[in-house]
Amino acid sequence: MNASRLRADAAENRARIVEAARSVVSASGELKLNAVARRAGVGQGTLYRHFPTREDLLAEVYRHDVEELVAAAPLLLAEHDPVTALARWFDRVADYARVKREVFAAVEVGVWQDLSTGSVGPIGDAITALLDAGRAAGVVRPDVDARDVILLLGCLTRLDDAEWDTRARHLLHVVLDGLRLREG
Amino acid sequence: MNASRLRADAAENRARIVEAARSVVSASGELKLNAVARRAGVGQGTLYRHFPTREDLLAEVYRHDVEELVAAAPLLLAEHDPVTALARWFDRVADYARVKREVFAAVEVGVWQDLSTGSVGPIGDAITALLDAGRAAGVVRPDVDARDVILLLGCLTRLDDAEWDTRARHLLHVVLDGLRLREG
DNA sequence: TGGACAACCGGACACCTGTCCGCTAAAGTC
DNA sequence: GACTTTAGCGGACAGGTGTCCGGTTGTCCA
Numbered sequence: 001m002n003a004s005r006l007r008a009d010a011a012e013n014r015a016r017i018v019e020a021a022r023s024v025v026s027a028s029g030e031l032k033l034n035a036v037a038r039r040a041g042v043g044q045g046t047l048y049r050h051f052p053t054r055e056d057l058l059a060e061v062y063r064h065d066v067e068e069l070v071a072a073a074p075l076l077l078a079e080h081d082p083v084t085a086l087a088r089w090f091d092r093v094a095d096y097a098r099v100k101r102e103v104f105a106a107v108e109v110g111v112w113q114d115l116s117t118g119s120v121g122p123i124g125d126a127i128t129a130l131l132d133a134g135r136a137a138g139v140v141r142p143d144v145d146a147r148d149v150i151l152l153l154g155c156l157t158r159l160d161d162a163e164w165d166t167r168a169r170h171l172l173h174v175v176l177d178g179l180r181l182r183e184g
Numbered sequence: 185m186n187a188s189r190l191r192a193d194a195a196e197n198r199a200r201i202v203e204a205a206r207s208v209v210s211a212s213g214e215l216k217l218n219a220v221a222r223r224a225g226v227g228q229g230t231l232y233r234h235f236p237t238r239e240d241l242l243a244e245v246y247r248h249d250v251e252e253l254v255a256a257a258p259l260l261l262a263e264h265d266p267v268t269a270l271a272r273w274f275d276r277v278a279d280y281a282r283v284k285r286e287v288f289a290a291v292e293v294g295v296w297q298d299l300s301t302g303s304v305g306p307i308g309d310a311i312t313a314l315l316d317a318g319r320a321a322g323v324v325r326p327d328v329d330a331r332d333v334i335l336l337l338g339c340l341t342r343l344d345d346a347e348w349d350t351r352a353r354h355l356l357h358v359v360l361d362g363l364r365l366r367e368g
Numbered sequence: 369t370g371g372a373c374a375a376c377c378g379g380a381c382a383c384c385t386g387t388c389c390g391c392t393a394a395a396g397t398c
Numbered sequence: 399g400a401c402t403t404t405a406g407c408g409g410a411c412a413g414g415t416g417t418c419c420g421g422t423t424g425t426c427c428a
Binding site: 108141143144147148151152154155158159163167170171174175176177178179180182 | 328335343
Binding site: 191192193194216217218219228229232236237238 | 413414415416417418419423424425
């Protein structure tokens with residue numbers, strides 16, 4: 001649908017840019033926009049037209065990972081009680097994030113990509129499902145939404161590698177506790 | 185002590201840079217490093233030698249605010265129970281952050297500025313005091329430290345202005361709940 | 369007071385980001 | 399197949415960041 005509205009050369013360029021970005025990221029761990037453009041054999045303008053911000057490009061590069069994350073939510077809910085499902089899902093986010101920190105940018109942009117429509121994006125939907133289940137079971141506080149959770153998870157991005165192992169899970173536990181309904 | 189180990193001209197340059205930064209920030213709301221250097225009448229190299237990163241400069245510019253925040257902690261503890269004190273202190277952080285988002289950068293760098301020495305910086309000390317009081321009273325979970333709190337507070341920086349009013353306090357409540365010890 | 373040394377200065381430079389605009393060549397029409 | 403329209407191309411350019419190094423100038427000691 002989207003592709004068919006693109007001119008043939010534009011579609012090809014877009015694909016080449018994404019591929020170039022992927023290889024630049026996996027080679028250097030960094031993402032330099034002009035390096036991507038050079039490698040893809042396109043001009044800077046072309047790159048920026050297809051992906052206005054660095055995050056848009058990242059979102060495309062990591063779309064596969066994001067989709068996996070999204071798909072995991074209902075599976076976890078089917079197997080576990082809501083709080084455990086949420087905890088496991090957080091663990092999964094942490095796993096992705098340790099290896100490729102950039103996934104977070106993709107997640108964040110993925111969540112808000114159609115902010116205007118009122119929808120909250122695929123990741124937002126996954127989180128909403130987890131929260132809803134918890135609310136229905138009376139174990140998650142009713143006044144949080146997906147955006148809140150995304151924001152809270154965002155604190156992981158500030159961790160540096162050295163402290164990741166000691167702190168990441170721990171922070172997620174604290175966040176999880178904050179999301180749970182306090183009985184009493 | 186620090187000043188006396190600096191050469192006279194170096195000290196004066198440093199002061200001029202900070203003053204220039206202050207006026208640039210208050211004039212434009214932004215902080216362009218080369219504009220600061222120009223205004224201070226020093227070269228780029230000089231600026232970067234004194235303040236290796238933008239955050240270092242920000243920390244100096246906002247040191248006054250940071251000190252106020254630090255001073256508030258013991259006062260709040262004297263007047264309120266630990267959890268309330270923590271809540272009020274969070275409110276205070278939010279107040280600063282709304283007006284000048286940059287304060288956060290200052291806070292973060294202020295916390296870690298002498299990471300090597302094992303100390304956690306002035307803000308870190310303030311937070312530690314709040315947490316310790318809560319722990320002693322058995323109302324704050326024992327396994328969190330100042331760094332965790334800073335990280336969690338950091339999520340506020342991702343808020344954009346439009347959603348600040350509806351979300352900031354709310355997020356802080358969730359974080360606070362996560363920090364509290366769950367009875368039962 | 370003067371000389372030596374190191375700390376310090378300043379701006380040139382290399383790099384990255386993001387924008388703008390004249391030109392090219394696809395896509396649709398007859 | 400020629401012609402028009404216009405989406406899309408690409409690279410020049412402006413602006414910002416951070417580094418490097420030859421020259422300068424405080425500071426200390428004799």
